[in-house]
Amino acid sequence: MSVDRVEEAAGTGADSEAMTAESAVRTYAVAPGVRLNVRNGPGTSYGIVRVLPEGTRVPIFCQTPGTQVSGPYGTSSIWDNIDNGEYVSDAYIQTGTDGYVAARCA
Template identity: 75%
Template sequence: MTVLSLPASAASTDLRYYSVAPGVRLNVRSGPGTSYNIVRVLAEGAKVPIFCQTPGTTVTGPYGTSNIWDNIDNGEYVSDTYVQTGSDGYIAPRCG
C-alpha cells in the first residue's frame, strides 16, 4: 500500500471556494444538521471554502439529497446540497 502525504503548506495555499446555489440565501448552522442553531445567513452569490465534511441531517436541495455537511469555518456548517462542488460525494477530508 502506498501512502501519499502532502506538505503542510499545501492545505493553506490550495484553499478553493465553491459557489452556493444561485438565488439562495443559505443558513449557516452551528453543527451538521437542521436541528443546530442558525449562526448567520449567507447572501445570494456567496462562495464558501470547505475545510472538511461530515455526515449529519439528510437534506434535499438544488444539488440533490445528501447527509453531507460542509464545514466552512470554525463551528459553521452548511448542507452540501446547496454548494456546487461538482460531486455527490465527499470532496474534502472528514471532520475529526
C-alpha cells in the same frame, strides 16, 4: 546552475510557504438565488448562526455526515465545515459531485 540558485528558483522563503497555504483552500459556489443558513453543527436541528447572501462562495475545510437535506444539487447527508463551528448542507453547494470533496472532520 548551482544548488543555491535552484533553491532560490524553487521559492524556499516564507512568502512562498504562505502562498502555498493560501492557494490550498478552494472555494465553492452556493446555489444561485439562495440565501443559505449557516448552522453551528451538521444538521437542521442545530441553531442558525448567520445567513449567507446570494452569490457567496465558501471554503470547505472538512466534511461530516449529518441530517439529510434536499436542495438544488440533490439530496445529501454531507455537511460542509466552512469556518470554525459553522456548517452548511452540501445539497446547496456546487462541488461537482455527490460525494466528499474534502477530508472528514475530526
